[in-house]
Amino acid sequence: MTEATFQCGLEAVLAILGGKWKPLIVYHLAGGSKRTGELRRLVTKVSEKMLIQHLKELTDDGVIRRIDYRKVPPHVEYELTDFGRSLAQVLAPLCEWGTHHNAEVAMIVQKREHAARVA
Amino acid sequence: MTEATFQCGLEAVLAILGGKWKPLIVYHLAGGSKRTGELRRLVTKVSEKMLIQHLKELTDDGVIRRIDYRKVPPHVEYELTDFGRSLAQVLAPLCEWGTHHNAEVAMIVQKREHAARVA
């Protein structure tokens, strides 16, 4: 670990939040702890497998915490750790940028899809 | 395109910077325009193909601008557009977070790789 692991801090962020649904999960959990099923309903387009896989990875990475009520039928909740909260905080400006430039980005994506169809 | 394209602004950012080397490219260009070869040397681990592919996508997306000096042998430079600069600005806090938590993240990644080896 003597060499610089990351050339730019961004890489570190991506190392943690690289995964199609992870930013969304962190975003939703920033508003308070949620049950697995709640998250599945919030992040509408995620499949159950991917949700749980990402949840597990985020837990392993110390971004979120899994709270198991050890009940049958199962009751599990997830919440941000301090580490996760610090990430969520720094994510906020990005979120704002995305919201602010929403239409612009949507157009870019649309143009991209159009170009792909033509080719 | 009537439905909300992005649930969370983060998705918009990812739509633009989703690509292993794109954040790095933007980061390096934030310090001024660069020639293709310079970028290749700065982003040491990127292959020529990926660099150029990402450069092209960022250009198509209006994040960077390609300046061709129409010389033989070729001389091409890339620089951020206003749009790209606005992105770079909002990226800064993320960069800082990553730099600040560098060691922490490095450890997490290391742990992940270790777990993968065991399994």
Place this chain on the structure above:
DNA sequence: CTCGACACTTACAAAATAGTCAGTACTGGA
């Protein structure tokens, strides 16, 4: 006159990521 530098391009292979679909063990309600 060969060789490297320049900015690419192309074909193809490998790896990472995401997806579907079925199944587990248990409960409480109709």
Place this chain on the structure above:
DNA sequence: TCCAGTACTGACTATTTTGTAAGTGTCGAG
């Protein structure tokens, strides 16, 4: 009893993304 809901797991497939290795045309240095 049957069925939905709970949180999850595993086999298998599909898609996307990245990487490797080669080739293009032109120039100037050696």
